Amino acid sequence: MSNFDFTIEELGKASVQSPIEMSKTQGDKAANYVTDDRFVRLSSFIVPGPQKSVERKDILERSGPREHIYFTPAHVHAGIVTCGGLCPGINDVIRAIVRCLWTRYGVTRISGIQYGYRGFLPESGFSVKELNPEVVDDIHKLGGTFLGSARGGGKEVVKIVDAMQKLNLNMLFTIGGDGTQRGTMDIAEEVEKRNLKIALIGIPKTVDNDFALLDRSFGFNTAVAKAVEVVSAAHMEASSAINGIGLVKVMGRDSGFIAAHTALASHEVNFVLIPEVPFNLEGYNGFLTHLENRLKKRNHAVIVVAEGAMQDQLITDKKFDAGGNVKMADVGVYLRSRIIKHFEEKGIEINLKYIDPSYAIRSSPANPDDSIYCERLGNAAAHAAMAGKTKIIIGLVNNRFVHLPIKMVISHRNMVNPESSLWRDTLDATHQPPLMVNRFG
Numbered sequence: 019m020s021n022f023d024f025t026i027e028e029l030g031k032a033s034v035q036s037p038i039e040m041s042k043t044q045g046d047k048a049a050n051y052v053t054d055d056r057f058v059r060l061s062s063f064i065v066p067g068p069q070k071s072v073e074r075k076d077i078l079e080r081s082g083p084r085e086h087i088y089f090t091p092a093h094v095h096a097g098i099v100t101c102g103g104l105c106p107g108i109n110d111v112i113r114a115i116v117r118c119l120w121t122r123y124g125v126t127r128i129s130g131i132q133y134g135y136r137g138f139l140p141e142s143g144f145s146v147k148e149l150n151p152e153v154v155d156d157i158h159k160l161g162g163t164f165l166g167s168a169r170g171g172g173k174e175v176v177k178i179v180d181a182m183q184k185l186n187l188n189m190l191f192t193i194g195g196d197g198t199q200r201g202t203m204d205i206a207e208e209v210e211k212r213n214l215k216i217a218l219i220g221i222p223k224t225v226d227n228d229f230a231l232l233d234r235s236f237g238f239n240t241a242v243a244k245a246v247e248v249v250s251a252a253h254m255e256a257s258s259a260i261n262g263i264g265l266v267k268v269m270g271r272d273s274g275f276i277a278a279h280t281a282l283a284s285h286e287v288n289f290v291l292i293p294e295v296p297f298n299l300e301g302y303n304g305f306l307t308h309l310e311n312r313l314k315k316r317n318h319a320v321i322v323v324a325e326g327a328m329q330d331q332l333i334t335d336k337k338f339d340a341g342g343n344v345k346m347a348d349v350g351v352y353l354r355s356r357i358i359k360h361f362e363e364k365g366i367e368i369n370l371k372y373i374d375p376s377y378a379i380r381s382s383p384a385n386p387d388d389s390i391y392c393e394r395l396g397n398a399a400a401h402a403a404m405a406g407k408t409k410i411i412i413g414l415v416n417n418r419f420v421h422l423p424i425k426m427v428i429s430h431r432n433m434v435n436p437e438s439s440l441w442r443d444t445l446d447a448t449h450q451p452p453l454m455v456n457r458f459g
Contacts, residue, residue: 021429022060022075022076022426023075023423023426024060024074024075024076024077024078024079024422024423024426025074025075025423026079026407026410026421026423027407027408027409027410027423028088028405028406028407028408029088029215029216029217029406029407029408030088030215030406031088032084032086032087032088032405032406033086033088034086034087034088034089034090035085035086035087036051036083036084036085036086036087036123036404037091037122037123037124038083038122038123040083040085042085051082051083051084051085052080052081052082052083052084052401053084053085054079054084056079056080057077057078057079057080058077058078058080058415058416058418058420059072059076059077059078059416060076060077060078060231060415060416062416078415078418078420078421078422079420079421080418080419080420080421081398081401081402081412081419081420081421082398082401082419083122083401084401084404084405086405087123087404087405087406088217088404088405088406089188089189089217089403089404089406091123091124091125091404092124093188094119094123094125094127094188094189094404095127095128095129095185095186095187095188096115096119096125096127096128096129096187096188096189096190096191096403097128097129097130097131097146097182097185097187097189097190097191098112098115098116098128098129098130098131098149098165098190098191098193099130099131099134099135099137099138099165099190099191099192099193099194100112100134100163100165100166100167100193100194100223101134101135101167101168101169101172101192101193101194101195101197101198101201102134102167102169102194102195102197102198102223103167103169103195103225103380104161104162104163104167104377104380104381105223105224105225105236105237105241105380106161106225106236106237106240106241106379106380106382106383106384106385106388107223107236107237107240107384107388107389107391107392108162108163108164108167108193108223108237109154109157109158109160109161109162109163109164109383110158110236110384110388110389110392110393110396111193111221111223111236111392111395111396111399112130112149112154112157112163112164112165112193112396113154113155113157113158113393113396114392114393114394114395114396114397114399114400115128115191115396115397115399115400116128116149116150116151116153116154117151117154117396118396118397118400118401119400119404120150120151121151122400123400123404125404126150128148128149128150129146129147129148129149129185129187130146130147130148130149130164130165131144131146131165132144132145132146132147132165132166133165133166133167133168134166134167134168134169134170134171134172134194134198135168135170135171135172135174135178135198135201136168136170136171137165137166137168137171138171138174138177138178138181138182139171139174139177139178139181140177140181142171146185147165158383158384158389158392159383160383161381161382161383162381169197172197172198172200172201172204172205173201173204175201175204175205175207175208176208178205178208179205179208179209179212179214182205182209182214182216183212183214187216188215188216188217189216189217189218189219189403189404190202190205190216190217190218190219191219191220191221191399191403192218192219192220192221193220193221193223194220194221194223195222195223195224195229196224196228196229196428196431198220198223199220199222199411199424199427199428200428202218202220202409202424203409203424203425203428205218206218206408206409206424216408217402217403217406217407217408218408218409218410218424219399219402219403219407219408219410219411219412220410220411220412220424220427221236221395221396221399221411221412222235222236222411222412222413222427223235223236223237224237225237225238225241225269225276225379225380226238226269226270226271226272226273226275226276227273227275227276227432228271228272228273228275228431228432228433229411229413229427229431229432230426230427230428230429230430230431230432231413231415231422231426231427231432232411232413232414232415232422232427232432233413233414233415233416233417234391234414236384236388236391236392236395237384237388238275238276238279238388239385239387239388239391240379240382240383240384240385240387240388241268241269241276241379241380242276242279242280242283243283243385244375244378244379244382245266245268245276245280245322245375245379246280246283246284248266248373248375248379249264249266249280249284249286249287249320249322250284250286251264251373252264252265252266252320252371252373253284253286253318253320255371256318256319256320256369256371257318259318259369260317260367260368260369261313261317261318261361261366261367261368261369262317262318262319262368262369262370262371263309263313263318263319263320263321263357263368263369263370263371264318264319264320264321264370264371264373265321265323265350265353265354265357265370265371265372265373266320266321266322266323266372266373266374266375267322267323267324267325267348267349267350267372267373267374267376268280268322268323268324268325268375268376268379269324269325269376269379269380270292270293270324270325270326270327271293271325271326271346272293272326272431272433273292273293273294273324273326273431273432273433273434274290274292274293274294274295274324274326274327274433274434275432275434276324277290277291277292277322277323277324278290278292278434278440278441278444280322281322281444281447281448282443282444282447285447286320287320287321287322287447287448288312288319288320288321288448288449288450289305289308289309289312289319289320289321289322289448289450290321290322290323290444290448290450291305291321291322291323291324291327291328291349291353292323292324292326292327292434293324293326293327293329293433294433294434294435294436295434295436295441295453296453296455297453297454297455298454298455298456299356301456302456303451303453303454303455303456303457304454304456305454306356306357306360308450308451308454309321309357310360310361310364310366313366313368321353323349323350323353325346325349325350325376326346326349327349328347328349328352328353329344329346329347329349332346332347332349332352333346333347350372350374351372354370354372357370358370391414394419395412395413395419398412398419399412402421407421409423409424409425410422410423410424411423411424411427413427
């Protein structure tokens with residue numbers, strides 16, 4: 019906590035009366051404005067005894083419509099960009115931002131930047147899309163992104179801000195993950211150098227749920243729901259065959275949240291392999307030994323592996339994609355071959371089915387829970403931008419929508435704690451050993 023500073027930056031004094039009519043009185047059964055003195059604590063844990071005084075930097079500002087805003091709505095030109103890989107709910111966020119700006123504030127100039135940050139670059143040749151409520155009305159029913167997405171381009175900061183000036187943008191909403199939001203910060207610094215009054219608002223998109231500080235990222239619940247369907251199919255295949263094995267790879271480059279939650283929700287997973295918990299393949303306490311014992315007892319097994327598992331062993335030469343992410347080895351394919359080889363050498367018949375549903379999950383429309391979350395994130399983002407907030411991410415902390423400085427959220431990744439109740443409950447659900455590591459020899 020001592021390293022965090024949750025102070026929110028603003029473009030200037032908010033002195034314009036908001037066109038949104040709301041109550042200023044508590045208890046009158048009418049929706050209220052949110053004031054800048056409404057805060058949320060990051061940690062909900064309390065240690066008995068004297069408490070240290072709370073400073074502004076230690077607490078999170080509540081999101082929502084303010085009575086006074088920074089921008090005059092008639093003068094606003096807003097931009098929306100989606101970057102990186104697909105994730106359920108992107109279109110829901112776009113729709114919510116457009117509808118809130120248009121219908122609540124009267125902003126009628128909203129542009130969609132096509133194919134990520136590359137859409138700003140002149141050499142890419144992509145035009146902007148004019149957005150209004152009619153255009154976006156049904157896009158939440160579709161998967162993917164209505165604006166298109168791409169990795170890379172975020173380092174071309176000078177060109178991006180040049181394009182923003184030519185478009186006369188007053189605010190930019192960046193929907194993307196860790197790399198996208200780092201790009202947002204770089205853009206914000208260039209905007210400051212030029213003394214421009216442009217609000218930069220991030221909406222956290224990562225299906226892996228690995229943004230720091232946030233309760234969850236949008237698309238995560240949909241990803242778990244879809245993964246559970248796949249695990250159910252894998253279990254059916256495995257339990258119907260002689261020594262059947264269902265091997266399912268799910269998303270999770272650095273964090274095993276999808277894998278763990280899928281195991282808890284499905285009740286049909288016997289092994290969960292994630293980046294945060296080391297394991298050996300061979301040896302007396304290795305994964306393959308425990309898998310063999312499971313087949314002897316129950317004649318079938320279901321394994322869920324996160325894509326980032328074993329990468330420290332599999333990657334010998336680091337290469338990077340256009341978004342700056344390390345290109346990963348395919349742990350699912352590797353495990354499949356090692357499992358087959360192990361049982362062939364033992365002379366044990368197995369029937370293994372390997373399923374990688376990653377792209378089918380990423381491109382799915384949001385389920386109702388995620389759709390609600392995206393709607394509220396988009397609305398909160400629009401309210402924050404109109405109030406002149408900048409360099410922030412909208413997120414859910416302790417079940418409250420708040421403004422967080424982007425630099426705090428991208429300071430580290432959220433990961434499964436092997437000593438947490440989440441992982442403990444995952445072990446209870448799977449009955450796998452706490453550690454599959456050979457201590458000796």
